[in-house]
Amino acid sequence: xxxxxxxxxxxxxxxxxxxxxxxxxxxxxxxxxxxxxxxxxxxxxxxxxxxxxxxxxxxxxxxxxxxxxxxxxxxxxxxxxxxxxxxxxxxxxxxxxxxxxxxxxxxxxxxxxxxxxxxxxxxxxxxxxxxxxxxxxxxxxxxxxxxxxxxxxxxxxxxxxxxxxxxxxxxxxxxxxxxxxxxxxxxxxxxxxxxxxxxxxxxxxxxxxxxxxxxxxxxxxxxxxxxxxxxxx
Numbered sequence: 513x514x515x516x517x518x519x520x521x522x523x524x525x526x527x528x529x530x531x532x533x534x535x536x537x538x539x540x541x542x543x544x545x546x547x548x549x550x551x552x553x554x555x556x557x558x559x560x561x562x563x564x565x566x567x568x569x570x571x572x573x574x575x576x577x578x579x580x581x582x583x584x585x586x587x588x589x590x591x592x593x594x595x596x597x598x599x600x601x602x603x604x605x606x607x608x609x610x611x612x613x614x615x616x617x618x619x620x621x622x623x624x625x626x627x628x629x630x631x632x633x634x635x636x637x638x639x640x641x642x643x644x645x646x647x648x649x650x651x652x653x654x655x656x657x658x659x660x661x662x663x664x665x666x667x668x669x670x671x672x673x674x675x676x677x678x679x680x681x682x683x684x685x686x687x688x689x690x691x692x693x694x695x696x697x698x699x700x701x702x703x704x705x706x707x708x709x710x711x712x713x714x715x716x717x718x719x720x721x722x723x724x725x726x727x728x729x730x731x732x733x734x735x736x737x738x739x740x741x742x743x744x745x
Contacts, residue, residue, distance in 0.1 A: 524584035528624030531555040531564075533677075536595065536709040536739055537577035542568060543709075543739040547677045548581070555621040556583050564588045576743035578710060582624075597711060600742040604717030604730025605640035607654070607706065609695060612644050614652045619673055629655040639720065641706050646672040650692045657708035661693065661701050668693060679707035681739055699726055705733075712740045 523529035533548040542548075545568070552564045564581065565588035571579065576595040581588060612632040618625055628644060632655040636642035642655040651670040653659065658676025660683070661668045667688035669679070682705070704716035715730035735741060 522585070524586075524624065528626065529559065529561070530582050530584045530624035531559055531561055532580055532582040532622055532624065534622075534709045535579040535581065536678075536712075536743070537571055537574070537579050537592065538738045539575060540571040540573040540577075542571070542579055544677050544681055547680065551622070551675060551677060552581065552583065555623065558621055559623065561585060562587070575745070584624075595710065595743050597743060600744055601640070601714065602732075604715040604728070604732075605706070606638070606718040606720060607641045607643055607659075607704075607716055608636045608639035609643050609651075609698065609719060609721040610635040610645070612642075613647055614644050614673060616647060619646070619652060620675065622674060629653075640714075643719075644673075645695060646692075648692070650694050651698070654706055654708075657706035657711060657714075660688075660705045660707060660713075662703040663693075663697065663700055665702075676707055678709055678713065678739060681737070682707055682713045682733065682735075695721075699724075701726060701728065703728055703731070707740075709739075710743075712742050714742065 533552045535548050536543045549566050556563055561583050564583045571592050574594045578593050578595040580591045610632045612628050632642040632644045641657055644652050646652040653673030658679040660679055669690040670693040671690050698719055705713050707713045713733050715732055716728055717730035719726045
């Protein structure tokens, strides 16, 4: 047994007492930064952490990057890495519905208490993404992206998860509604997308669960918005 290093003996490490956001960058420019910063401020206020430092330094001019901004009691920290997710999945992606539940108080916030999302991704298997549920059996969130559904011709944001910044950018100017979506409704879904800084807005071709599956029409959105496209080139 090893002694715990003193630098780890604080709430950020012991209890996940941090708030963070992950921002896509394009040749050093942070995309959708004001929306990410506002959500981060709300989470910091909820957790009783200091307000985030919103002044970013000049970032590395990678073609595509992923900037993680983390706030803990000792301040705001950044980590900027190249974003290289691989070839664009032209036919869309498969997602798996899991039995992992989001935290009832923390689901609306991006915090260092991230274990449910890691556990969900472990259940994903060969699927690209895993979806989590709420305590009431409703669809809540993705393990690393936000989800968007089309049911009866209407765009639906399932209530109960993180307010996704990339998803909000995709929905701007479109008609949509937010409501609870029970998992039993998934066979009625006609189209679906996952949205996140790391991938943009990606169509779902198949939703799978324990002993069942739904095949969807997968069509990529027509957009050249650098925050919404697959990061390649």
